[in-house]
Amino acid sequence: MADEDDDIILSELDDDELVQQMQDDLYDGMKEEVEEGVNILLERGWAPYDVLTTALVGGMTVVGRDFRDGILFVPEVLLAAGAMKGGMAILKPLLAETGAPRMGKMVIGTVKGDIHDIGQNLVTMMMEGAGFEVLNIGINRSVDDYIAAIKEFDADILGMSALLTTTMPYMKVVIDQLKADGLRDDYVVLVGGAPLNEEFGRAIGADAYCRDAAVAVETAKEFMARKHNQVAG
Amino acid sequence: MDLDDTKLTHEGLKLPAPQKARVLLLACGALAHEILALIRANGWDHLSLTCLPAILHNTPEKITPAVEQAVLRHRDDFDQIFVVYADCGTGGLLQAACERLGVEMMPGPHCYAFFEGVDSFAEHGEGTAFYLTDFLVKQFDSFVWKPLGLDRYPELLPSYFRYYDRLVYLAQTDDPDLDSRARDCAARLGLEYERRLTGYGDLGSALTDHSSR
Numbered sequence: 486m487a488d489e490d491d492d493i494i495l496s497e498l499d500d501d502e503l504v505q506q507m508q509d510d511l512y513d514g515m516k517e518e519v520e521e522g523v524n525i526l527l528e529r530g531w532a533p534y535d536v537l538t539t540a541l542v543g544g545m546t547v548v549g550r551d552f553r554d555g556i557l558f559v560p561e562v563l564l565a566a567g568a569m570k571g572g573m574a575i576l577k578p579l580l581a582e583t584g585a586p587r588m589g590k591m592v593i594g595t596v597k598g599d600i601h602d603i604g605q606n607l608v609t610m611m612m613e614g615a616g617f618e619v620l621n622i623g624i625n626r627s628v629d630d631y632i633a634a635i636k637e638f639d640a641d642i643l644g645m646s647a648l649l650t651t652t653m654p655y656m657k658v659v660i661d662q663l664k665a666d667g668l669r670d671d672y673v674v675l676v677g678g679a680p681l682n683e684e685f686g687r688a689i690g691a692d693a694y695c696r697d698a699a700v701a702v703e704t705a706k707e708f709m710a711r712k713h714n715q716v717a718g
Numbered sequence: 719m720d721l722d723d724t725k726l727t728h729e730g731l732k733l734p735a736p737q738k739a740r741v742l743l744l745a746c747g748a749l750a751h752e753i754l755a756l757i758r759a760n761g762w763d764h765l766s767l768t769c770l771p772a773i774l775h776n777t778p779e780k781i782t783p784a785v786e787q788a789v790l791r792h793r794d795d796f797d798q799i800f801v802v803y804a805d806c807g808t809g810g811l812l813q814a815a816c817e818r819l820g821v822e823m824m825p826g827p828h829c830y831a832f833f834e835g836v837d838s839f840a841e842h843g844e845g846t847a848f849y850l851t852d853f854l855v856k857q858f859d860s861f862v863w864k865p866l867g868l869d870r871y872p873e874l875l876p877s878y879f880r881y882y883d884r885l886v887y888l889a890q891t892d893d894p895d896l897d898s899r900a901r902d903c904a905a906r907l908g909l910e911y912e913r914r915l916t917g918y919g920d921l922g923s924a925l926t927d928h929s930s931r
Contacts, residue, residue, distance in 0.1 A: 561867070602881070679779075
């Protein structure tokens with residue numbers, strides 16, 4: 486996508502062209518160009534939330550779709566994520582100042598014995614892009630770590646990730662402890678990771694298995710909407 | 719039989735025809751060398767081997783349907799089929815499929831575990847070790863380096879390996895050349911290196927068990 490774009494001057498593009506170019510640059514993992522595009526849109530008076538959703542999340546949605554369809558692979562997704570992260574770093578403090586919409590709060594971490602965090606980092610970024618506040622507690626997390634974090638952060642959603650067949654059963658340990666403590670119904674529990682499947686998610690008592698970051702965002706939004714409807718009703 | 723590791727990675731191993739054997743071993747291409755060595759060493763003429771492409775391991779969601787299809791294709795030609803896969807990242811789906819099809823498979827989470835011995839592997843609990851076998855040392859670039867994009871984007875190395883502390887080479891054969899190549903793989907990944915000579919581990923005993931039925 487990028488080869489023919491070497492001579493493009495981002496500041497000379499109109500808004501629509503610039504957004505399209507930023508989405509292409511994000512797809513190609515061009516972090517500096519994405520950061521430059523974010524700054525240009527902000528200088529033109531765009532609200533930080535609009536830059537985030539239109540240019541960055543819009544671009545990352547295409548990346549997620551092409552990953553799901555086998556057009557892009559993990560390395561390219563990581564590069565795109567790195568580019569989005571660069572743009573997010575500029576926008577995050579501004580989003581806090583300008584009062585962007587808040588969808589809900591999530592704690593996410595990789596389970597005990599597992600050190601793989603690529604998936605949960607992607608989920609974190611996409612959830613933040615969708616307006617969720619996310620506390621990413623990292624890798625190798627025990628049941629006590631999870632429970633302390635969801636209480637302290639006042640989370641709506643608990644997300645657990647695992648890459649290994651040997652570590653994924655630990656998710657049930659966490660869910661069982663939530664039940665034992667009488668906390669299970671206070672949180673939406675979402676699980677994900679390469680060896681997981683819907684059947685496993687059901688068997689351990691999670692609310693949903695999420696196949697990828699985009700599905701995690703949509704699932705989280707659905708649960709938050711249900712929760713709000715229940716409160717309203 | 720001469721085996722081409724690149725073919726084992728991407729195409730698998732076709733069943734030689736015609737077949738007189740009664741038992742089919744349906745295996746991962748990464749295990750072809752070891753299984754054929756055991757068949758030769760023990761004179762197990764009643765066992766025949768076919769392999770699915772080893773690279774399926776990089777997309778574990780494709781393993782179960784591929785195994786299922788192969789079992790259905792071959793089941794009328796053999797008295798018995800033994801699936802020489804462990805769970806291999808299928809999250810229990812391969813085990814469920816094998817039960818449904820009425821065939822047995824290897825125990826344990828993956829081939830590293832049954833080469834080392836499933837019990838011993840579980841006891842070690844080495845979550846921060848990256849494992850290679852003989853086959854994976856030989857196919858390191860095809861299995862690890864290129865699929866992770868490290869040939870094109872070396873800057874991604876920390877994203878994948880920052881929490882690993884060592885590479886453990888589980889050696890099926892005592893081969894100084896493979897030892898040296900495995901050590902080089904560890905250096906490329908920036909990890910400490912450890913070699914354990916495991917031989918064929920639980921693979922040998924599982925095939926012995928099936929050969930005596």
